[in-house]
Structure formats: structure tokens, C-alpha cells
Amino acid sequence: MRRQRRRRVSTKLVEINDSKYRGGNDSDQMGRxxxxxxxxxxxxxxxxxxxxxxxxxxYGTVNALIGLGLTIVVYGAFNQILSKHAINNRTTVALFSRSILGTSGSAIATIIFALVAIYYAVFEGSIVAFAFQTYFGGESWMWSLIVVIYSTPLVFGGARRFIDKLNGWLLPIYIGGLVAAVIWAATLYGTSDAWLTNAGSLPELPFASGGPGWLATFAAYMGVWIMMMFTIDYAALGKRSDAKFHQTNTFGWVFYVLAYGVSAVAGIFLTFTIPGLVASETGVAGGLVGMMGLLGLIFVFVSQTRINTANYYLGSSNLQTFGERVFKLKLPYGAWLIVTAVIIYLLMLLPIVQYILLALAWQGVLVTAWVAIAVTHIVLDKG
Incomplete structure (x- = not known):
């Protein structure tokens, strides 16, 4: 009884401490x-x-597209729930985890989020370094250092300022570059239906082994459910008056049609059209630079600079929260950003790209469990 009473008191204190984040006017939030x-x-x-x-x-193109369609539907539905809650309550992953898992549990969720964001920063940064090395030559450690040096200052000042500086003009460049790459490949190498009729290199899997192919594709995308944690931290910056717009257009299915759907279709076409292109991220980057030259390098640089500003910010901010909560380290945000940048550079010196599938499997287990708990909590609490 005493333990249950202590737990109720602890939960109540968490709710009181978090209530201040639910207040405030829309005027201090980001515009739509x-x-x-x-x-x-x-x-x-x-x-x-x-x-x-x-x-x-x-698994074959048809299976991949079916699994992708199911992924977009599920992502859209879950992120509508999570983004609405984050906007209305002004809550981040750290704060929300504290509400549903307690102080200790929230620390675990925060460090998982930080490490995954750092891993993606390493991964995407390695792609830019590889593209520079492909075009200019030189040592990989040098290009990795250059990538970290130019990426870090873009994050100073917090999310509200750095993302506004970049995103207004970089998104059209990315979309235009992706379309240009598809047209370029079709013009240079011709077109066929091989990318649509591809049956896959693996035999059809039984259900007990993770199959059929469309289900295996859906399961693979569950390894990227970290996007749902990203959604919460970004949605917390939104105005309550824009909640419905953000639920559908910003964080819902519209986004995933572009991010997952269009990108996947372009990737499938390029893989089966450009001779010798290997279906890996470095292979895609190398293929684009080899085919498009300087324009391909600019495309890779722009696209990965965009995503890495998010990775650096989310990695450093969650690392700061973890350090302050667990180790009581009260350092300025800039110090945590520098620590994050150093970690990213050191990891970039390792063959990190080779371990992407293994990393997806492990993070899929951890992040999917967190998302399931979060969505269940929101739905039951609302009910």
C-alpha cells in the first residue's frame, strides 16, 4: 500500500511539473x-x-510497394495521434516519457532517442563524405571532419532559427534534384519494365520466417519508427490553432507519401536503370555523383545537410536532457552540441554503413515498444 501510495504521489508530481509546458500562448510557437x-x-x-x-x-517490386503502402497508412494514423498530443500539451519525447514511464524510464527513452539521432547523423554524414571523396578524391577522415565542421554551426541557436534559415529553399532543390536524377538516368540509359517486374533476389518467405515479402517490407519500415519520436519533438513547436493542418499535412500521410513513397519509387527506378548501381546508400550517392557529376554532388550535399541539421539538433538536445537528469551536468547547450559533434566524427571513422540493417533491427525493437506504449497511453487516457 505504501509503495502504491508513493507511486501515485510520484505520478502526480510528474503531472504537476509537466503542466507548465501545457500553458502558454500560440504566439511563442512556430508558424504553420x-x-x-x-x-x-x-x-x-x-x-x-x-x-x-x-x-x-x-522481396520484389510489387511486394515492396504493397508493404510501403501499408507503412504509409500506419505511419499516418499513428502520427496523427502523436502530433495532436504533442501540440496540445507542448510535450517533447523527454517530457512525455517521464509522464508514462516515470523519471528513470524517461531517461532510458531519452538516451535511446539521442543515440539513434546520432547514429543517423553519422550515417548521413558518411554519405556526404563519400560523395565528396568520390568527386574530389582524398582521405575519408578528412572529408568526414569537413562535414562535421560545417554541420555543427548550423544547429547553434536552436531548432526555431536554424531550420527556418535552411528549409525554405532547400526542399525544392531536393525534389528537383530527385526528379532530375530520374530523368537523367532514363535519358542516358533508357527505360524498361525491369524495375517494375523485378521478382526479388530472396525466395518467398513463409509467415513463420517473417514473410511474405510485403509483410517483411512492412516490418523493415518498423525499424524507422524513430520518425514517430521525431514527430513529437517537432510537433511540440507547433501552434494549437494549426493542429488539424499539422496532423494531416505536416506529420500525417501526406508527408510519408513524399518521404517514403516518392523516394522509394525513385530509388527502385534508379537501381534498376543505372548500370552497376548497388542498392546501398553509399551506392546510391556514388551512382548519382558518377552519373551527374557536380550536380549530383550538390544534390547529395543539399539533401543530407537538410536531414543532418535535424539529426544534430535532436541528438544533442536529448543528450543534454539525459546528462542533466542522470549525471546532473548543467552545461550550456553549445557544449552538448560540441560533445555530440565529436562523438559523430569518431563514429564516422568506423565502417558504420555496413551495420545499418543490424542497427535497424535493434532500434526497431526498442522504438516500436516505446511507440506502442505512447499510443496506448494517449488513446486510453482520452477514453
Missing amino acids: WSLFMAWYGVASALFFVYIGAALAVA
């Missing part, structure tokens, strides 16, 4: 289109081009 463009910066990750192509190569 500023947040829209900020979030759509995430759509520029070449990872989304790669993962669609890799799954089509493995």
Missing part, C-alpha cells in the same frame, strides 16, 4: 509553414531512397 518546411527537411534523407530500393531488390 515554418514548422511544415522544417519537418519536411527530414524527407530529404537518401536513406529513404536506399531502403525502398533495397527492399525491392530483396
Whole structure:
């Protein structure tokens, strides 16, 4: 009884401490289109081009597209729930985790979020370094250092300022570059129906082994449910008056049609059209630079700079929250950003790209469990 009473008191204190984040006027939040463009910066990750192509190569194009369609539906539905809650309550992953998991549980969720964001920063940064090395030559460690040096200052000043500086003009460049790459490949190498009729390199899997192919594709995209945690941190910046708009257009199915759907279709087409292109993110980047030259390099640079500003910010801010909560380290945000940048650079020196599928499997288990708890909590609490 005493333990239950203590737990109720602890939960009540958490709710009282978090209530201040539910207050405030919309005037101190990001505008509708500023947040829209900020979030759509995430759509520029070449990872989304790669993962669609890799799954089509493995399970066949039809299976990949079916699994992709189901993924978009589920992502859209879940993110409508999560984004509405984050906007109305002005809550981040750290605050929300504290409400549903307690102080200790929230620390675990925060460090998972920080490490995954850092991993993606390493991964996407390695792609830019590889593209520079492909075009100019030189050592990989040098280009990795250059990528970290120019990426870090873009995050100083917080999310509201740096994303506004970049996203208004970089998104059209990314979309235009992706369309140009498809047209360029079709013009240079011709077209066929091979990218649509591809049956996959793996035999049809039984249900007990994770199949059929469309289900295996859907499961693979569950490894990227970290996007739902990203959604909460970004949605917390939105105005309550814009909640319905953001639920559908910013964080809902519209975004995933572009980020997952269009990118995957482009990736599948490029993989089966450009001779010798390997379905890996470095392979896609190398293929684009090899085919388009300087324009391909600019496209890779722009697209990954967009996504990496988000990765750096989310990684450093959640690392700061974890450090303050667990180790009581009260350092300025700039110090945590520098620590994050150093970690990213050191990891970029490792062959990190080789471990993407293993990393997706592990983070899929952890993040999917968190999302399931979060959505269940919101739905039951509302009921």
C-alpha cells in the first residue's frame, strides 16, 4: 500500500511539473509553414531512397510497394495521434516519457532517442563524405571532419532559427534534384519494365520466417519508427490553432507519401536503370555523383545537410536532457552540441554503413515498444 501510495504521489508530481509546458500562448510557437518546411527537411534523407530500393531488390517490386503502402497508412494514423498530443500539451519525447514511464524510464527513452539521432547523423554524414571523396578524391577522415565542421554551426541557436534559415529553399532543390536524377538516368540509359517486374533476389518467405515479402517490407519500415519520436519533438513547436493542418499535412500521410513513397519509387527506378548501381546508400550517392557529376554532388550535399541539421539538433538536445537528469551536468547547450559533434566524427571513422540493417533491427525493437506504449497511453487516457 505504501509503495502504491508513493507511486501515485510520484505520478502526480510528474503531472504537476509537466503542466507548465501545457500553458502558454500560440504566439511563442512556430508558424504553420515554418514548422511544415522544417519537418519536411527530414524527407530529404537518401536513406529513404536506399531502403525502398533495397527492399525491392530483396522481396520484389510489387511486394515492396504493397508493404510501403501499408507503412504509409500506419505511419499516418499513428502520427496523427502523436502530433495532436504533442501540440496540445507542448510535450517533447523527454517530457512525455517521464509522464508514462516515470523519471528513470524517461531517461532510458531519452538516451535511446539521442543515440539513434546520432547514429543517423553519422550515417548521413558518411554519405556526404563519400560523395565528396568520390568527386574530389582524398582521405575519408578528412572529408568526414569537413562535414562535421560545417554541420555543427548550423544547429547553434536552436531548432526555431536554424531550420527556418535552411528549409525554405532547400526542399525544392531536393525534389528537383530527385526528379532530375530520374530523368537523367532514363535519358542516358533508357527505360524498361525491369524495375517494375523485378521478382526479388530472396525466395518467398513463409509467415513463420517473417514473410511474405510485403509483410517483411512492412516490418523493415518498423525499424524507422524513430520518425514517430521525431514527430513529437517537432510537433511540440507547433501552434494549437494549426493542429488539424499539422496532423494531416505536416506529420500525417501526406508527408510519408513524399518521404517514403516518392523516394522509394525513385530509388527502385534508379537501381534498376543505372548500370552497376548497388542498392546501398553509399551506392546510391556514388551512382548519382558518377552519373551527374557536380550536380549530383550538390544534390547529395543539399539533401543530407537538410536531414543532418535535424539529426544534430535532436541528438544533442536529448543528450543534454539525459546528462542533466542522470549525471546532473548543467552545461550550456553549445557544449552538448560540441560533445555530440565529436562523438559523430569518431563514429564516422568506423565502417558504420555496413551495420545499418543490424542497427535497424535493434532500434526497431526498442522504438516500436516505446511507440506502442505512447499510443496506448494517449488513446486510453482520452477514453
